Amino acid sequence: MLVGRTFWSPRKRHDAVATASSNAVRKVREDAARRWRDSQAARELEGSLISLAALIGTDVTNPDGEAVGQLRDVVVRWTSRTSHPAVTAIVVRASGHNTVIGAHWVEMSSSSGVRLRAHAAYARGAQRRPGEVLLAHDVLDRQVVGADGVDIVRPADVYLAAVKGGIELIGIEVGVRALLRRLGSKRRRGRVRPARVIDWATIRSFTPVRDDGTGHRGRRSDLAGATGTGLRLNVAAEELSALRAAEVEAALHQSDDESEGPSP
């Protein structure tokens, strides 16, 4: 409903042209096969993808499993060289204060939540460092704008994944189902099934402080710091095709390979 399929994939337009019945039959079969692959891939991803929306507000535990506070935010460092930024810290709310804990001390998974590796974790200063993005504050629910300035969607979820050497930001989920998942019961919120994902590599920048002639969006950046009001893609709204589960899985493997060796 919110994100019509035709809106997303240029393939759909192609469908309309395929009038010959044999073509149509083949199409249906292909679609079914693709859906099946997607659902398989989605199921496999269920364990490895971490949903930010499901984690925010949950307890952060110490090695003994006791709650020490609630997860407020996850910080990644986003520079021009990283297409999938690594998690550098988490923000924990404990006894009325926000504490920033370096990612080095943190384990994260969709099944067991966020856990500290040691009883005494090093808490660093709360100042935002250059290039740092607070995913819940700056990305989740913010406006995503195409390269042509057309508003597209607001992310319903942000996906992270454990790769060798840490946790990385994979992409943003824009599917309606993810939206419903967040509106649903707490139990269901942990069941991450990616449906429509925009690869983080597609995202060019935060919406600049002052947009070109078309509008005035982004003025909140003045107030909210360097990262402000939303995300801008490097493709136009019409050209955007969201990744399906199978593609996400492929991207994930690729991301895993990349982080094995130091990239040039």
Next chain:
Amino acid sequence: MSVIDAPAHGSARRPPHALKRVLGLLAILGPGLIAANAGNDAGGILTYASAGAEFGYRTLFLMVLITVALVVVQEMCARLGAYTGEGLGALIREEFSLRSGASAMVLLFVANAGLTVSEFAGVGASMEIFGVSRYIAVPIALVAIWAVTVLGNYTRAERVFLVMGLVFLAYPVSAFLAHPHASAVFSNLLWPHFLHSKAFLLLSVALIGTTITPYMQFYLTSAVVDKGVTPETYKGERIDTVNGAILSDVVSIFIIIATAAAIGGSGALTSAAQAASALRPVAGASAEQLFAVGLLGASLLAATVVPLSTAYAIAETAGAERSLSRKLSEAPLFYGLLTTQLVVGAAVALLPGNAVELVVNAQVLNGFITPVLLTYILILANRRSVLGSAANGPRFRALATVCVAVVSVLSAVVLVQTVAGWL
């Protein structure tokens, strides 16, 4: 879509100073005036007329208070739009939660659907005074509204609707010609003469509900964004908003005075013809026709603004493109929602009998949304993280808090009353 394109021709001919100022004022007619005036829709006019007929001048002081509250609320909304570049729906999702945003949208959608039906019913009723069947009038109105919003020049259309609404300026004239008790009017305006009765309380709350309605706040914020108002140009928008709110309430006050002077104390209104009879001092025998023209303009304006507010709010909560300056294909969700509300609203308005009444009852939901929405607006406008230096100062904050609290409590009262009445 710029509303500031009108005064350009004025500078070439170098009009005298006063004329220039008037032109300048007309040029900034915009979202503020539209939003507030949409509040004077068919339901609003009948409520004001009813207040005059049943309680004479006694509700006037309340109207003054309502005007203050309306100005305060609308100003906060316009400011939020201008400084954040985002509508209320988007701000609620970002600053509160997805859940709050989603539930606000569901309630707004249902309540506005009910309102749209009653606006189309108003179109039908006013054209029937001219002997045109509503089965002809309503479809034509539907096509016209759809065409100007989706295909045509909305800014021009909104001025046409506003001018039609100006017919209600006949009420002030009528009010003077009916020779109301000047002293009674002024003492009622300046000092409360409230009655301690259930009927008076219910009517008071109805007055608040029809003057401060959620769609007005959603529409204003989004329209300010769509118009492209920035903090630099906010000054003009603020004048538009404050003037619009005051002007529309002054008209409401005169409707009460004119009706009170003509048929005051005759009990509750039973028909639109009675409401029209208050225009007799101006129009004589053709009072009813004059009333019908005004009712038509008001209904058309509201039938445009209400679905627009739904479309803006839901599209921005979802993050989809929403702007009247976009093409149909560029903002499918926005125009889809707009079209759906218009078509369904017009269709239900043409259904015979109880269906209309049932749907119109959905407006009661507004009594539920208003307190929550006003609280959100207040919190947002107080937040420095949202508005920076434009956030509410301490004095404005105190005033706004009182306004929001009073309106909220009274809205809650009518909600409880209505629901209890159903059970």
